[in-house]
Amino acid sequence: MIFAGKAHKVGDHIDTDAIIPARFLVTSDPFELGRKCFEGLEQGWVNRVKKGDILIGGKNFGCGSSREHAPLAILGAGIPVVIAHSFARIFYRNGFNMGLVLLEIGDYIDKIRDQDQLEVSPGTGEIRNLSTGQIINSLPVPEFMAEILAMGGLVNYVREKVS
Amino acid sequence: MAQTLAQKILQKHSLDEVGRAGQIVRCKTSMVLANDITAPLAVDSFRRMGAAKVFDREKVALVCDHFTPNKDIDSAEQVKKVREFAREMKIVHYYEGGSAGVEHALLPELGLVGPADVVVGADSHTCTYGGLGAFATGMGSTDIAAAMALGETWFKVPETIRVNMMGRLDKHTVSKDLILHIIGLIGVDGALYRALEFTGEVVDAMDVEARMTMANMAIEAGGKAGLFPADEMTVDYCRKAGFPDPGKVYPDDGATYFRQLSIDVTGMGPQIACPHLPDNVKPVDELDRVKVDQVVLGSCTNGRISDLRQAAEIIKGRKVSSNVRFIVLPATPRIYEQALEEGLLGIFIRAGAIVGPPTCGPCLGGHMGILASGERCLATTNRNFRGRMGSLESEVYLGSPLVAAATAVAGEIIHPAKV
């Protein structure tokens, strides 16, 4: 599977209150949450995003609360992939569990500019920056995560075990 | 192999041989927690997993504390969903209304968590129970749904940063100041994916509530857990709370640490985290007459009885500044009752404070004390992200209960010795 879209850059230490402020947590519907995605960063932020676009985070992306509403809001906004310097721990688990593809690339994050056109192959971890012609190889997905992904996410994994 | 606290506790609950950091291990869970925001999503995932019952109806705790008493129709619907699930599953530890308090103050008080437990919660401040010597960490709702169904979860064995504290705290410096200082030192991602382990003579002398305040904010340094050894004091505390057979737990000598820090606390003084990250920490004396519109005393960080006592001591016989709303939220019904009996609530009310019910409320910008644009708040809570307590143009400063009380009186952030 290959994802192609425009890069939208946000800064370091983007917290879950920036991704989806607590006052919107009165629903768990991804579409509803998606309409308020990044409302804690800038009002109406989500209007700049087209379906399939790719989010570029800095260090410690997704720090703060354990709210699964954060990856859901990003997915609900039409963003299937987040590439970051590094992810906060809980967000990292949640992302995979929800089916949001997360790639960690450390300092190579500086090789991606806002609005660059990207092509991402999570299987190989390859990120092609079509705007600059550069290729970045991300850290491979940890073995255990790959196992969960292969089962189609945590819900299916447990479904198999309890049945 | 000599083990850190994290390795030791995980081993107790795992059939896998717990070895070096980075290894993935499967562990049995001692308690699984969710709240009124995260439980509804966990219930959805639980259903989609096709699970018919929870693994143990005495080992799941559902606490409705964030938007309760329900602030609007949507939050009431969420709580209704949690309540119906709790009834259907016959969950013993369901808390709402007069039995509910801020989850991380409530569970230790009820003796539901204790030394060497593995606790997972759909709330990032689940790490609070590290103050009791439990390996406790936050996860998302779907991970929690899986733990509710299976009674187990997986962890990556974390590397550990050991923080050794020595010296003497002066009478206006408390554990909140220590943890703010440490977060300022290592940064909001300084312990990312890692466990913090607190030791030293300062820890030995620290009461259990103060330890929980520090463990609570491990997540603000990115930490997976903030662990204290369980000593005589912990065992006493847990036994009184009704936790069955609490035992002591210590790390092994010679365990491998990722990093070791030594901090001399002598002369440290009160610390403040300035907007908009918890690592933007300065000694209170370096702040230049920062005026505030609101002060909040409460939350899972500093809403316990010892916190209320410290604040009451300062505010007794004084008046809250006419420019300040001072909101006091005892974290649980029992703390509320205790504060009432000790006369603390009277002291707050006579000083001009608002005493509210046990709830998370303003801590997460939920309700009961939301900030307008341009407003500023000093809070004893744990997060000061932009917009955390209301408008994106508002500001939150974090400090201790003593600083909170002094600030409420002075109308500006001030050293407690100066009122």
Ligand code: SF4
């Ligand atoms: S008091 Fe604040 S930090 Fe603690 S559980 Fe409630 S919302 Fe979270």
